[in-house]
Amino acid sequence: MADEHEHEIQHMIDPSVPDLSPLETLRHSAAHVMAAAIKKLWPDARLAFGPHTDDGFYYDIDMPHRLVPEDFERIEAAMQAEVDGKHPFVREEVTRPAAIELFTRLGEGLKVEAIAAIPGDATLTLYRSGDFVDLCRGPHVANTAQIRSFKIMSIAGAYWRGDETRPQLQRVYGTAFADRKELKEHLRLIEEAKARDHRKLGKELGLFHFDPIAPASPFFTGRGAVVYNSLQAYVRQLYRKHGYEEIITPQIFDMDLFKTSGHYEHYKDNMFACTIDEREFGVKPMNCPGHCILFRQTRRSYRELPLRIADFGRLHRYERSGVTGGLTRVRSFAQDDAHIFCLPEQVGAEITSVTNTILECYRTFGFDQPEIEVSTRPASYLGELATWDRAESALMAALDAAGLPYKINKGDGAFYGPKIDFKVRDALRRSWQLGTVQLDFQLPERFGLEFVASDDSRGRPVMIHRAMLGSLERFFGVYLEHVAGRFPTWLAPVQVAVLPITDAHHAWTHEVAAALNAAGLRVETDLRSEKLGLKIREATLLRVPYMLVLGDKEVEARGVAPRSRDGKTGPLEPLAEFVARLAIEAQIPSGSADPTPQQLAPQLAPQLTPLA
Numbered sequence: 001m002a003d004e005h006e007h008e009i010q011h012m013i014d015p016s017v018p019d020l021s022p023l024e025t026l027r028h029s030a031a032h033v034m035a036a037a038i039k040k041l042w043p044d045a046r047l048a049f050g051p052h053t054d055d056g057f058y059y060d061i062d063m064p065h066r067l068v069p070e071d072f073e074r075i076e077a078a079m080q081a082e083v084d085g086k087h088p089f090v091r092e093e094v095t096r097p098a099a100i101e102l103f104t105r106l107g108e109g110l111k112v113e114a115i116a117a118i119p120g121d122a123t124l125t126l127y128r129s130g131d132f133v134d135l136c137r138g139p140h141v142a143n144t145a146q147i148r149s150f151k152i153m154s155i156a157g158a159y160w161r162g163d164e165t166r167p168q169l170q171r172v173y174g175t176a177f178a179d180r181k182e183l184k185e186h187l188r189l190i191e192e193a194k195a196r197d198h199r200k201l202g203k204e205l206g207l208f209h210f211d212p213i214a215p216a217s218p219f220f221t222g223r224g225a226v227v228y229n230s231l232q233a234y235v236r237q238l239y240r241k242h243g244y245e246e247i248i249t250p251q252i253f254d255m256d257l258f259k260t261s262g263h264y265e266h267y268k269d270n271m272f273a274c275t276i277d278e279r280e281f282g283v284k285p286m287n288c289p290g291h292c293i294l295f296r297q298t299r300r301s302y303r304e305l306p307l308r309i310a311d312f313g314r315l316h317r318y319e320r321s322g323v324t325g326g327l328t329r330v331r332s333f334a335q336d337d338a339h340i341f342c343l344p345e346q347v348g349a350e351i352t353s354v355t356n357t358i359l360e361c362y363r364t365f366g367f368d369q370p371e372i373e374v375s376t377r378p379a380s381y382l383g384e385l386a387t388w389d390r391a392e393s394a395l396m397a398a399l400d401a402a403g404l405p406y407k408i409n410k411g412d413g414a415f416y417g418p419k420i421d422f423k424v425r426d427a428l429r430r431s432w433q434l435g436t437v438q439l440d441f442q443l444p445e446r447f448g449l450e451f452v453a454s455d456d457s458r459g460r461p462v463m464i465h466r467a468m469l470g471s472l473e474r475f476f477g478v479y480l481e482h483v484a485g486r487f488p489t490w491l492a493p494v495q496v497a498v499l500p501i502t503d504a505h506h507a508w509t510h511e512v513a514a515a516l517n518a519a520g521l522r523v524e525t526d527l528r529s530e531k532l533g534l535k536i537r538e539a540t541l542l543r544v545p546y547m548l549v550l551g552d553k554e555v556e557a558r559g560v561a562p563r564s565r566d567g568k569t570g571p572l573e574p575l576a577e578f579v580a581r582l583a584i585e586a587q588i589p590s591g592s593a594d595p596t597p598q599q600l601a602p603q604l605a606p607q608l609t610p611l612a
Helices: 002-009 024-040 069-084 096-105 109-117 180-196 198-204 223-241 254-260 264-269 287-293 344-364 385-402 442-446 474-481 505-518 532-541 552-557 574-586
Strands: 056-062 090-095 124-130 134-136 149-159 168-177 252-254 274-275 280-285 306-312 315-316 332-342 371-375 408-409 419-427 431-440 462-471 496-500 523-525 546-548 562-565
Touching: 024 056, 024 069, 024 124, 024 134, 024 252, 056 096, 069 149, 069 431, 090 096, 090 306, 096 109, 096 124, 096 134, 134 371, 149 180, 168 180, 180 198, 180 474, 180 546, 198 474, 223 332, 223 344, 223 462, 223 474, 252 254, 254 264, 254 280, 254 287, 254 442, 287 332, 287 442, 287 462, 332 344, 332 474, 344 385, 344 431, 344 462, 371 385, 385 419, 385 431, 431 442, 431 474, 442 462, 462 474, 496 505, 496 532, 505 523, 505 546, 505 552, 505 574, 532 546
Parallel strands: 371 408, 496 523, 496 546
Antiparallel strands: 056 168, 090 124, 124 134, 149 168, 252 280, 274 280, 306 332, 315 332, 332 462, 371 419, 419 431, 431 462, 546 562
């Protein structure tokens, strides 16, 4: 929460903050209208900030009355009164002393504190609408009447400026759209999202669960482990195809490793630490420092580069309990993590190759048009500015040469290097950041990594950090919601359910199950003396791709009539034909052997010149 409030304070004066889109402007204006409504209903409310979000807006408010969902209609009615008033949004420039005097007189202590945190003697801006006034850079719509479709969504808690010693504010979330049709569709998608919630589906499908004994650390059941291991198996096929070797590294390291890498200085608060034999150790939150140790164990020739190493090692990061949630934010996880050590002149080709592999991976899961961002140097960073500029240019040059559109995400790079982030949109059009490619000159320098050049001199390799799915746990949750539990056959925990109608059909049931098992398929038989309708319903709820209902016709023909989970039943066919067809469908995808030029980036990318 600290970052959000500090961002809003910086937003007051930072001319580099991009302009808002029309929808963002509408939502930011709706946040003001909501704040004005709440002040009318509860005059003792004290305001913090109210920015727009990706799907709406919120306002953080300090007030004695504890809001409950039953208050939403009252707030919406008061908002409608503000809208009906057609109050113009009027911009006003004020000096710092004038702003402090105004908000002190209004009893808005949080606003006064925010003004005090703004550096320098910047001119501040106010926006008035009716008798409501707020400290804000803007912009806003012309008047409140333009805010026609809105709804209060939820309430949460937020500490002022992220300080847990301060009173907790009430964060009121809402959303707004240009017309009611868009709002109605948004609300429909929210209801669909609730039905697809991976925590709900995980319980219904028996895939994973959480227990307070291990906070924010999932327990995967046998069914869930099938999905998890199949994801790993798919990635391993890509590793073989694209020249990676898989390694295994320790989980606990002396803290000196993380002091060398810079993580002790920049990341220690997110690590789990312990003391053993009077030495401080850390549970690894990422693989890269250990991979640097492995690289330098052997004298490396330039002929060995690029060296591509991958690691599914378990990682642990301390996430505050307030931000953890299901599989998408956990403390214990694994990544499809890899690092490429290469010559400076190989960087362009490697970035192109990695980008192609990531795009190939996403197509497998139905994410055809990922959004790409280049995240640049953060406020706290390692190394020299010239090195950072060079690294950022190299990433953008590779994307430009590939003809791939991207946005700049200013200041969001890793402390050791800039990165390319890949975001996908799921079936509900929500955006998820998954893969990343990070270009790193710092860790090879800090660990003293070297290779022997062709003239027997010593050179410094460049390190590329790369993940495709990202955290397997997070991807599991995202993809589970994307497909609403209907995994493709190759990922489904159970691929075929065999359902005999009566005991008289059990012998053929065992033969069918044996044939499926022999083909490597995951099969379950339901031999219970229950009604067939119940068996079909339960298998359907578990999203089993195929059900084989076995009765007299199937026994007599020694065949099967496969029923899909959407209720369609195919014709009776020989068992061997069904098994052969399903065995092909259940194979782990190997990727497109001959992708089109539109699918892959060009194979030639600009090369990065060696350091002088």
